[in-house]
Every structure is written in C-alpha cells, then in structure tokens.
Amino acid sequence: LKNAIKAGKVRAPTHIVSTICDDRGEEPTYAGVPMSTIIEEGFSMGDVLSLLWFKRSLPKYCTRFIEMCIMLCADHGPCVSGAHNTIVTARAGKDLVSCLVAGLLTIGPRFGGAIDDAARYFKDAADKGLKPFEFVEGMKKKGIRVPGIGHRIKSRDNRDKRVELLQQYARANFPSTRYMDYAVTVETYTLTKAANLVLNVDGCIGSLFLDLLVSCAMFTQHEIDEIVDIGYLNGLFVLARSIGFIGHTFDQKRLKQPLYRHPWEDVLYTNVESSAQPR
Amino acid sequence: LKNAIKAGKVRAPTHIVSTICDDRGEEPTYAGVPMSTIIEEGFSMGDVLSLLWFKRSLPKYCTRFIEMCIMLCADHGPCVSGAHNTIVTARAGKDLVSCLVAGLLTIGPRFGGAIDDAARYFKDAADKGLKPFEFVEGMKKKGIRVPGIGHRIKSRDNRDKRVELLQQYARANFPSTRYMDYAVTVETYTLTKAANLVLNVDGCIGSLFLDLLVSCAMFTQHEIDEIVDIGYLNGLFVLARSIGFIGHTFDQKRLKQPLYRHPWEDVLYTNVESSAQPR
Amino acid sequence: LKNAIKAGKVRAPTHIVSTICDDRGEEPTYAGVPMSTIIEEGFSMGDVLSLLWFKRSLPKYCTRFIEMCIMLCADHGPCVSGAHNTIVTARAGKDLVSCLVAGLLTIGPRFGGAIDDAARYFKDAADKGLKPFEFVEGMKKKGIRVPGIGHRIKSRDNRDKRVELLQQYARANFPSTRYMDYAVTVETYTLTKAANLVLNVDGCIGSLFLDLLVSCAMFTQHEIDEIVDIGYLNGLFVLARSIGFIGHTFDQKRLKQPLYRHPWEDVLYTNVESSAQPR
Amino acid sequence: LKNAIKAGKVRAPTHIVSTICDDRGEEPTYAGVPMSTIIEEGFSMGDVLSLLWFKRSLPKYCTRFIEMCIMLCADHGPCVSGAHNTIVTARAGKDLVSCLVAGLLTIGPRFGGAIDDAARYFKDAADKGLKPFEFVEGMKKKGIRVPGIGHRIKSRDNRDKRVELLQQYARANFPSTRYMDYAVTVETYTLTKAANLVLNVDGCIGSLFLDLLVSCAMFTQHEIDEIVDIGYLNGLFVLARSIGFIGHTFDQKRLKQPLYRHPWEDVLYTNVESSAQPR
Numbered sequence A, B, C, D: 001l002k003n004a005i006k007a008g009k010v011r012a013p014t015h016i017v018s019t020i021c022d023d024r025g026e027e028p029t030y031a032g033v034p035m036s037t038i039i040e041e042g043f044s045m046g047d048v049l050s051l052l053w054f055k056r057s058l059p060k061y062c063t064r065f066i067e068m069c070i071m072l073c074a075d076h077g078p079c080v081s082g083a084h085n086t087i088v089t090a091r092a093g094k095d096l097v098s099c100l101v102a103g104l105l106t107i108g109p110r111f112g113g114a115i116d117d118a119a120r121y122f123k124d125a126a127d128k129g130l131k132p133f134e135f136v137e138g139m140k141k142k143g144i145r146v147p148g149i150g151h152r153i154k155s156r157d158n159r160d161k162r163v164e165l166l167q168q169y170a171r172a173n174f175p176s177t178r179y180m181d182y183a184v185t186v187e188t189y190t191l192t193k194a195a196n197l198v199l200n201v202d203g204c205i206g207s208l209f210l211d212l213l214v215s216c217a218m219f220t221q222h223e224i225d226e227i228v229d230i231g232y233l234n235g236l237f238v239l240a241r242s243i244g245f246i247g248h249t250f251d252q253k254r255l256k257q258p259l260y261r262h263p264w265e266d267v268l269y270t271n272v273e274s275s276a277q278p279r
C-alpha cells in the first residue's frame, strides 16, 4: 500500500489534520521553526509555548509575561483541591502520571479554570462599555458569579501578591492595560459588597491576556475572538500548576507518607432526604 | 482507496488487532454472542462481563460470584482515598467523568488494587506447598508486604463482613476452595503478628478467583497463568467501585457542596531536610 | 483531640457531608441496606446501583431495564473513540486504570454522553407539547444539534439493534412510554432530512429513563428535575462502557501488541492559517 | 475548635505533611523563596522548577539544561501515542483538561517514560564498571530491554536532532559528562545489533541528568539515589509534552475537527484463541 500511495496510484484520504509541529523532516519544527534554531538562538520556554499554541513568535514582553504567569501559578500550597488530590493519590502509591492527572482533573470553574470565562465576560462588558455596577448586577440577575472575582482566603486586606506582581509588570511593560483597568473597576465595585470579592489570579490573567493579544498587534480581531471562544487561557494555569503537582508527588514519595484515609469524625453522614426502603 | 481495497487491488496491512467484540454486522456480538441473544436468553451482567473479559460463558455459580464481588465492592464510604478524590473533584464543579476518573486513579497497590498480586503470591506459595510461616517470613525477608493481608480499620475482632459473605458463598457453591483455604491459613499466621493483619477483601477475591478459574475447568493452565500475569482481577474492583464513585459524584452535586479546601491546621508544613538557598 | 470530641468538650465542624453509604457500623450499608441483606435477599447489580445512585429500591422492571442498558452499552467494538484511546494506551504498556481512564475521557457530547441532554430536551419539548418539526427547527435556529439523534454509522436502513431491543422491552414492561413515543416522532421527522439522523442509543435511553422515573411513581417532580439537571443518566453509559474498555485492555495485553504510532501517511500536515514568523 | 487549637487547649494531630510551598504568609514561598523575589530577581522557569522539585536553587547551566530538555521535548508531532489520544479526545468535543490527561496517560515505559529507568540502569552499570557488551548482554539474559535505547523511527543514519543538541550543550557546559559518555559506548555496541537501537531522547536525558546531579555538587549521594529511586526525571518529559498536548487540543478545536472513528478496514477482527461457546 505504501508503495502504491507513493507511486500515486491510489489516493488515501487522510483521517487526521494537524498544524502545530512537523516531525517528518530531518528535525522537528514547531510552527515552522526547527529545533536547532530554538536552541541556537536561545529561545525561552515562553517562546516555545507561543510557537506551539499561537503559531507565531511573540515579542519578548509577551513571552516574559507568559513565563511570569506560569511561575506565579506554579504552586499554591498543599490545601487547594488539586494539590490535595495529587497528595492523596501519591500516598496511595500510584505512579507520577496518575498523581498529576488526579490533581489536574479538579481544575475547572471553581479552581484555576476561570481565566477564559473571566476574559470572555470582561471583554464583552468592556467592549459594550457597561458600567461596573451594570455588569455585576446584570450577572447577578442572570444568576452567574462573575468569573475572576472572589477567593476563599484572599480579601481586600489580604491581597493576592501574585495579582499585584502581574499588574505591576503589565503597567510597566504593556502598551495598554485597558481590559485590566476595567477589571479593577469591577473589583472596586464588588469589594463594596464583600471583602473577599477581590480580583483573583484568574481574573487578573484573563483581563491582562486580552490586553496582550490586542496590544501586540499580531492577531486579527477574528483570531482574538477564536482564542477567547476556544479557551486557550486556562491552558496557562493547567501547565503552570503541573509543575507544582509534580513537585507535590515527589514530596510525598520522599516523605514516604502512608495511605490517606479521611478522618471519620470530619464527615457528616446524613440521610435526611432519602426514602430508601429495602424491599 | 476503499474501492481499491475492496477490489483487492491493494492489500492494506491493518494497524489494530481486536478480538472481543465485533461491531461490523447487523448487530454487535460479544465474543461471538449477538446482542439479541443476550437479551432474549436473559443474560446477566456477570455473563456479559465473562464474554468480554474471558471470551467465554462461565457457569452460573461463577457469574453470580462475579456479581457478588462487584456488589460488595461497589462502595465503602466517603473516607477511602478514591471516594475522597471523587468528592473533592465533584465539589470543584467538574463533570461526571472527571470526578469518577480522579477516584479511579487512586486504585493501586495500597487501595483496592492488590487482588492480582494477592492471586500471584498465594498461587505461587500454595503451588509450591510453602507453610504459611515460610511464606510470610520469606516475604518479609524480601521486604514485600503480603498483598491481600492488612487493613487500616478492620481487624481480628472487627471482621470485614464482605470477606465473610464471599467465603460463605464459595464454601457453599464452589467445587473447591483450595486457594482460599490456603489464604486463611496465612491469615491465621499473620494475625499472631498483629490484629489488623486480616485477610482483606483483595486477598479474599484474589484467592477465590484462583479457585474459580481452576474449578470451572474451562481454562487451560496456560490461560490461568496469563490471566494472573496480565492482571485481570483488579478489573473487578475497578468496575465495582465505579458504581460508588459515580454515586458519590451525584451525592455531592445533589447536596450542592462548595469547593473543598483542606484545612490549614491539618497540615504540618516542614522543611527539615531542605537545603534550599535562594541566590 | 478525639477524646476531647467524644467527651463533648469541643465541637468539630465537619468538612464533608455524605449520604449514600455508611461504613461506620459492623457492616457497610448502601442507602441504609446492610451488605448481608444484599447478599441474602439475592439483590442484583441493578438493585445495588439503585441504592447508591437513587437511594431507593426500584421495582424489578426498572432494575432489569438498568441492567439491560448496561449490557447493551458494554461495548461497541474497537473503532469508537473511547475504545481506540484505551487500545493505544494499553499498547503503550500502561496499567489497567490508566487504559480505562484514557477511554472514559472521550465520553461526552459526541460520544456516549448525550443521554442527559437528550432527556433534558425531549422532556422540555414533550412537556411543552411542541410538534416534532417545531422542536427540531427550533433547535436548528439556536444552532444546537438535537442530542440523541444521529449516528456515524447507523441509519434508517441499518437500524441500531440496541435501540430496538430497549424499545421492545419498554413497550412490554413499562406502564407508560410517553417520552420514548415522543422521541420516535422526532426521529420520524429527522429521518426525512437525512438517513443517518436516527434515534441513537443515547436518545433512546434518555427518553426511556424519563418514562421509568415518572411511571414507577417513586420520585417527586422535584426529584426527577434534579436527576435530569444534575445529569445522572450519562452515568449508565460510563459504567457500561467501562466493562468494554477493561476488556479491550486485557485483549491488547493478551495479544502482546506493540507501541501504536499513527501512520504518517494518514495525516495532513497543513499550515494554511498560520502566520508564524520566526524572529 | 479553631480557637481551642489556637488557645493550645487541644493538640490536633495533622494528617498531611508538606514541604515544597508555604501559602500561609503574606505571599506564598517556593522552598522558602517568596514570590516577589522570584519576579524581582528575574528567576526563569527552570529556577522555579528547581525550587519546587529539588528544593534548592541550581546553578544557571543546570536550569538552562532543564529548560532545554523541556523545550526539545515539548512536542514531536501528531502521530505519537500521546498526541494521538489527545487529538481523539479533542475531536470528541471534550474540555482541555480531559484532552491533556488522555494524552499524558500514555506516557510510560514505551513512550517518553523511560528516563528514570535509563538513569537507574546506566548508573548501576557505569558505577559497577560493566563493559557495554557485559551490560547489554546481561540485560538480554534477564529479558529486559535497555531503557533509553531504541526508537520506532530514528536510527543510525537518521539521528535524533534533540539528542545531538543536548549532548553538544552538555559537552560545552557540564563539568563532567561521565554517565552520558558511558551511554554513548552502550549505543555504539547496540548499533552493531540493529540500526534503530540508538540512544533515544529518554536515555540521553537520563544519563545527562546523572551528570548534572553529580557535577553540581549540591546533592549528597543519598539524595541522588533518592531522586533516581523515586523517579523524578520522567517528570521533565511529562511537563514538557504537556505544552504540546495542550497545543494539539487547541489546534483540533481551531480546525473544528469532527468525532474521530478509527477506520474499520484498518482493524483485524480475529478470534483464533477464543473458545467462547454461547450457552
């Protein structure tokens, strides 16, 4: 068959289409850039990520911002849902991939996975010119929590250092921080409602990535919409926190921790709504 | 190409080989048995599992035993590693598959996944005619815990009801319980060492499945070795507990439980062995 | 601390709430039913599932229907997305849980996971009394494919045997098949549009489960809405197909299949939309 | 209770121990280094990884090597097992985390997960001073393939560029490349047996990481053994390839690819060894 295909006698329709990496030649290329260029020209990890996700080389202030997001989100202690799952799995004696994956599966709307939604809603509201109170109260009417706002621990008087560092960097290096500025006015409003309704790290990254995409002038409007629609930005948190989850796995194995069992006395066994009646 | 293949002009070498289920005809068949036969002849779930895993129809006392294993292992409360991970993931607002999977990933040597190893070691020791103390002390010398022995909660005076129910059934219905009897003599010995070194549910199923495979006389010696080598038996626990993990997911969603965060005061932050020195 | 809690000196607020299985007593109970009752009274797997998912014992015609759904969906050959992923993972030499999980992760809107959505939309349309064409064209206007309708392979003249068998059983045993009848009128309409727009197995189970929930008269209206909202029904497919995915794992290991690599000539490497410009 | 604990009235034994990241203070610290230091002193991703995995700051030539490993392993096209699973899952319409995870689960002994084993065996053989032919033939006798040797596609005359780039870097920057040199002599020997028995990227990274750990003089002998025993090094590949798997997910979604079904004609349905006999 292979010969027949080569000889052009039969046309085999392909079942897979792929565009980011070509592994057929002498050396693999990422969005057209060969491996040796990546090493010889001193690319950084942010550069490689840009090639594989966005299929283009972004300016240095953008790739450094990507790396900062990843470094600042790389871990946040053992208590968060994801690290906890990873720790429990490591203590069950499972392999590295299983431990990492058990942690990743908690990433979603309530933990680390609100970056895309934050970008979507902030973009929509800012583009429409909604006043913060119009936006927040409108969301409330629809029964949707503003993504990117709120934290279990952080609050007005106990700010999230990660958010501050990213904002500082962007103010100093981005041509424009229009979307982030909008998000901050939203935070100002929500903080009048409750002290823990701060702009969280998801909301900060979500709004700043909009600023990045617009200000670097390397994406069409259609491409920006696509990135936001498809939801690229949660990928930053997912990749970042993988570093931490892998670290927690090694940590538990190094500490030779035994099988975890949640303490009985921490569980409320209840059956109020049940109507189970054995036959 | 399809036409060329049909016409026999080109021979396309296949890249996949598969034997358990044929979906090409009018109706799918499981190991050769069509769907309509399965329904019309009143097959049970144990029958279907036999067809897809063992590629043959086992006698009723075997398939009922399989169903009993699955029913008795279907859940064991919210505190075990797997259910806990599932609960944490459900409370992070994730979809059913993610919640189930986060739980499944904890199944392994220390939680629910010792059935195959128990079968391997008990088979080897019983076939060699090792005395229980020779076997147990030999394992100790190799630094291996006897799989199928030991429980975090159960003990001599707080027996595992599941183990008792399976043993009763087997004594009443199996032609022979030689391997289980051997495992019980091992338990008698380990209980002299510590009260929680009982024959656990993994060890009970592992030894009884050996009895099932031998006593039904439908497998060659080579096939039994292959089943034990490849490790089919953990599949029983994995499938069984999936029922419970799915149940826990629904339970948490019904209870509208919020994001879980492990309490800080339950964590010992330590850094004794570290030598990290920021530059 | 435990003593202090027992002595009632400190009140420890619990962090976990759970209702389906109590493992604290002499023997675990599923929704209040002890293990020994389950075995002694000859419960089936459908009974156990009812206890753990629905927290009640359903009538025999319901639990047999649940078992039929599971048996008929247990496998559908090696070519579907999920089995394919499982096979690839098994051929990479990974453990059983990893292989199963890689398959499960494909279950979703396009493969096996449309049961809940089918139930939601058919319930809404039937309860509102929408004519099939109103319903289908209304969905089209919203740009949503009717869940439960359509198959990659099956069509008007190549019916899905599984659908037929479930329909037959329900007609013979259910007090009412109102929702399924509605789904069939929808199919009649969509078949006028294209031959592969049949009622698929997701749609069949989704509509029949509505009939089951209503006709057994053991659920309040609120409870039925909750089951449909939370999305219990995909759980049936997930559990069922786990049997097949585990079977495929064993099959590949038995066949000693080597690492899978997708053939290069089946991939179209393209870069049309890219604008990657190495610096 | 919290007050009682604070007041020192009850001692609550902690159930979790953790050492890599402290999130309790004003700002999180990675192995003692606060977030603001990481940003202000211009740490790179390799630096952060060192802190979270190895709990110390490694010299620049080490962290650059770590970054090179990650960049070179970030992707290797759509045909390898992991990318293929990710693509199939993305085409089933699943969320980013599910797609990534389905790919990660293929990483193991045959795909990307032989780095630790390579390090283990090369270390053992080199430390014992085994001649390459003694080592390779000894492994053969034990029936174990030499991890880190062999590739499905690469061969003597079609070298893996990634391996070459890493070797060049190490020769120019590492104080010693003793383990890598040993691995190369092994390759020289295996290449006399078959042309595809090259030192693969797993073997290259595995041996060079040994050189890194020894040559930087920041780890005790015991710590190096622990790193190799626990298996830290596969973590590099796992993290690296996550970038690619996330990229493939976005790529498929951008391309709006439909549900994948493996072509029937590429499957050999066989049942030779079966003895299934429907009752």
Ligand SMILES: CC(C)(COP(=O)(O)OP(=O)(O)OC[C@H]1O[C@@H](n2cnc3c(N)ncnc32)[C@H](O)[C@@H]1OP(=O)(O)O)[C@@H](O)C(=O)NCCC(=O)NCCS
Residues within 6 Å of the ligand: A109, A110, A111, A112, A113, A114, A144, A145, A146, A147, A148, A149, A150, A151, A152, A194, A196, A197, A200, A201, A202, A203, B258, B259
């Ligand atoms: C992060 C989060 C889960 C923390 O939740 P929490 O502290 O457990 O908050 P609670 O669920 O107890 O809610 C407390 C109150 O604040 C309100 N609230 C919480 N988050 C809100 C938000 N994002 N927007 C508006 N109101 C919010 C709640 O509606 C609730 O008000 P109520 O008592 O009148 O009903 C929550 O803020 C949230 O879902 N945020 C949006 C998603 C997000 O960004 N997640 C990523 C976080 S890294």
Ligand SMILES: CC(C)(COP(=O)(O)OP(=O)(O)OC[C@H]1O[C@@H](n2cnc3c(N)ncnc32)[C@H](O)[C@@H]1OP(=O)(O)O)[C@@H](O)C(=O)NCCC(=O)NCCS
Residues within 6 Å of the ligand: A258, A259, B109, B110, B111, B112, B113, B114, B144, B145, B146, B147, B148, B149, B150, B151, B152, B194, B196, B197, B200, B201, B202, B203
């Ligand atoms: C189930 C299990 C994890 C419970 O462990 P645990 O209660 O946390 O036990 P510990 O780790 O505290 O061990 C206590 C002592 O019992 C010994 N021990 C535990 N399990 C043993 C076994 N299976 N065989 C022999 N000795 C055992 C330990 O070596 C230890 O002895 P030591 O103090 O002299 O070192 C453990 O018994 C085990 O690993 N069993 C084998 C695997 C298995 O069957 N797992 C499935 C369980 S469903």
Ligand SMILES: CC(C)(COP(=O)(O)OP(=O)(O)OC[C@H]1O[C@@H](n2cnc3c(N)ncnc32)[C@H](O)[C@@H]1OP(=O)(O)O)[C@@H](O)C(=O)NCCC(=O)NCCS
Residues within 6 Å of the ligand: C109, C110, C111, C112, C113, C114, C144, C145, C146, C147, C148, C149, C150, C151, C152, C194, C196, C197, C200, C201, C202, C203, D258, D259
């Ligand atoms: C199952 C399914 C993925 C098969 O898709 P497919 O054969 O690849 O179909 P295509 O994507 O090529 O669509 C072909 C045409 O049928 C239409 N179509 C497909 N499924 C449809 C549905 N459920 N309702 C209405 N129209 C549908 C498409 O819109 C398309 O029309 P167009 O060419 O005018 O755009 C698809 O029917 C579907 O998404 N169904 C709904 C979800 C579902 O039930 N999934 C579980 C299946 S087990």
Ligand SMILES: CC(C)(COP(=O)(O)OP(=O)(O)OC[C@H]1O[C@@H](n2cnc3c(N)ncnc32)[C@H](O)[C@@H]1OP(=O)(O)O)[C@@H](O)C(=O)NCCC(=O)NCCS
Residues within 6 Å of the ligand: C258, C259, D109, D110, D111, D112, D113, D114, D144, D145, D146, D147, D148, D149, D150, D151, D152, D194, D196, D197, D200, D201, D202, D203
């Ligand atoms: C990578 C790998 C899976 C490629 O396998 P493959 O091309 O499918 O090789 P095959 O299984 O067809 O083996 C062909 C022959 O080479 C031999 N061989 C393959 N890899 C070998 C190795 N690492 N050491 C010694 N001999 C090896 C086989 O034993 C076989 O010999 P035989 O025909 O006499 O039995 C295989 O080389 C391997 O398992 N390597 C070790 C693990 C590893 O490093 N994996 C990570 C790769 S990124």
